Amino acid sequence: MKDVVSRCPIEEVMRLLSGRWPTLLLYYLKAGTKRFSDLKRDNPTLSHRMLTLELRKLEGAGVIRRTARPGYPLRVEYDLTPSGLRLVPLIDGLGDWWEEASQSFPPQPAAKSEAA
């Protein structure tokens, strides 16, 4: 909502967080370090490939950190970075907003016949 429309930071954040998984992964990771296999088990409907892509996206934005522990099998762990830790309460704030907003004005699909 800054006065820059092209390459708007809000748009970038929404691109990062859009969809079901990014915020759900942050939710799991705020509880502490998780292994790839933990996150896979926590999200059984998310495919291995999609989980990998979602984690890379968050890692690329500096929100989470990936650590590979030597050994066999390779143990891959993820945790929030300081930047990710700063993001969590902002997302929580949006959740609180939704809970308040949906109480005072239950969201419902608008059903208007006019074009505008």
Next chain:
Amino acid sequence: MKDVVSRCPIEEVMRLLSGRWPTLLLYYLKAGTKRFSDLKRDNPTLSHRMLTLELRKLEGAGVIRRTARPGYPLRVEYDLTPSGLRLVPLIDGLGDWWEEASQSFPPQPAAKSEAA
């Protein structure tokens, strides 16, 4: 990020705000009341139909208010509700976070060869 995963409020907010347009429309509306035609002109790449659908979604969530002024042609105006006004600074906070995050850790596509 509340401890409720099914019907998670964060997921609902992300469903509402995902994509380019919802936050951009809030950005325009925080400047004050806008007519449908103003919003159409501000967003020339957004089709009439898509603008209508995006506005209905925000209206359905109680974020914006639609007012039809009698007359010919019908004058349709939109403005933020009190709930929408509370949402704006939360979204601004996310934008500020992004600006700080992208300075200390320039976002870049991750390019790893491993599966996890």
